[in-house]
Amino acid sequence: MTVSTPPTVSTASAASTVSAASAAADAILRRQRARESSARTYARSFPVVPARAYGMTVEGCDGRRYLDCLSGAGTLALGHNHPVVTEAVRRTLESGAPLHALDLATPQKDEFTDALFATLPPAFADRARIHFCGPAGTDAVEAALKLMQTATGRQGLLAFTGAYHGMTAGALAVSGGVAVKRPVPGLAADVTRLPYPYSYRCPFGVGGERGAELSAAYAERLLDDPKGGVVPPAAMILEPVQGEGGAVPAPDGWLRAMRRITAERGIPLIVDEVQTGVGRTGAFWAVEHSGVVPDAMVMSKAIGGSLPLAVVVYREDYDVWAPGAHTGTFRGNTLAMAAGAATLRYVAREGLVGRAAEVGARMAARLDALRGALPAIGDVRGRGLMIGVELVDPEGPPDSCGARPPAPGTADRVRAACLERGLIVELGGRYDATVRLLPPLVITDEEAEAVLDRLADAIAAVTCGRDGGGGGVRAGAARRDTGRPA
CATH class of the missing domain: 3.40.640.10 (Type I PLP-dependent aspartate aminotransferase-like (Major domain))
Known part of the structure; x- marks a missing residue:
């Protein structure tokens, strides 16, 4: 009996598909810049063209996947496209x-x-x-x-x-x-x-x-x-x-x-x-x-x-x-x-209110524990799944409360480094120096850990000169962000 084998896709063919998808996304972004108001905001920070989304995962037209910690500025209590x-x-x-x-x-x-x-x-x-x-x-x-x-x-x-x-x-x-x-x-x-x-x-x-x-x-x-x-x-x-x-x-x-x-x-x-x-x-x-x-x-x-x-x-x-x-x-x-x-x-x-309190407290505690190793983290605060990480100049003079000067440039680079690692976060607060986390209430323990891993790595890369990062996680690649389809 002859056993048929599935056709294989060459590396060159796969690369060509990815390249075409990236080119299409770039073209959409160019048209947006040409036609939309100069008052646009999120589009400037996140050069992503979402094609599909489920739960906490957003997949761009180019196949890259991201954990979404912006959640439509808090709109998506249940994440994207909840059943x-x-x-x-x-x-x-x-x-x-x-x-x-x-x-x-x-x-x-x-x-x-x-x-x-x-x-x-x-x-x-x-x-x-x-x-x-x-x-x-x-x-x-x-x-x-x-x-x-x-x-x-x-x-x-x-x-x-x-x-x-x-x-x-x-x-x-x-x-x-x-x-x-x-x-x-x-x-x-x-x-x-x-x-x-x-x-x-x-x-x-x-x-x-x-x-x-x-x-x-x-x-x-x-x-x-x-x-x-x-x-x-x-x-x-x-x-x-x-x-x-x-x-x-x-x-x-x-x-x-x-x-x-x-x-x-x-x-x-x-x-x-x-x-x-x-x-x-x-x-x-x-x-x-x-x-x-x-x-x-x-x-x-x-x-x-x-x-x-x-x-x-x-x-x-x-x-x-x-x-x-x-x-x-x-x-x-x-x-x-x-x-x-x-x-x-x-x-x-489903008890998601208590879940937000529990997961939010755990995430904030882990972030606060990073302050010793990452002195650019000046303050960790918030309530539930509404968390802020204020970034500072650790070498700057402290004020009367011990707060170092805000570091908006660092925050901007951290946001970009997060995106490279497949994590969407936004900034806020005085001088836009605070990284804000607004994950959906349905965030899993695994997703919460992945968010913290990627954010910590981004802060370390920006403030300690560490290399790393790269594009968002490719669709189908092994990842920690979610076990659910996007």
């Missing part, structure tokens, strides 16, 4: 449901609202109303600010250093970044900026619990000072963990102080959970760590199950809007509501 999400989308498409419904009631919206309210702190959910916004978090921030200004009849706002709330006018005004606001005169005229507790680079130069205490005392005394220059404001807005600000968590005691200070003075408290929500920090909503019940919560990113969706949920006492007071065409994203409801229920059912 729960794709099934919800498929089921909705096959049902014939309207994909666009403005703000009409639909079964999908009703189901999403039920699923969302089931995750909220009962003391908040029992007296809450929801408003569906345009499909980006920045519009939900705008809605929350406008709502409180309408309800209180006041205009001014309290916001914090290091904050990021979005890029539309009101959201940008309460954000901390100076560079993007500089060209817009008068943008933040009605915003009073308060110091956010940032232990490593404490605004008061003391750090730790004392820094948080001073931050709270400063806010309280400023508001009560008849010569302090602050007219009674319409609201205070804050992030329980600053994301773009460098994964800086607010101490629970400080959050409770902000709630007391605002409640005693009749100032509505808005908590921005756009990036911290849906289990990211090891609680379903980050504000739950402190036990604080806000007057409004802004939500987006992960609530849509990877599709665009944004809402503001607030105490019914503030529901004073006239019809059409905050509107928008794309508030009725049926697919996002179906995917979001499925995601919210899966996260709760």
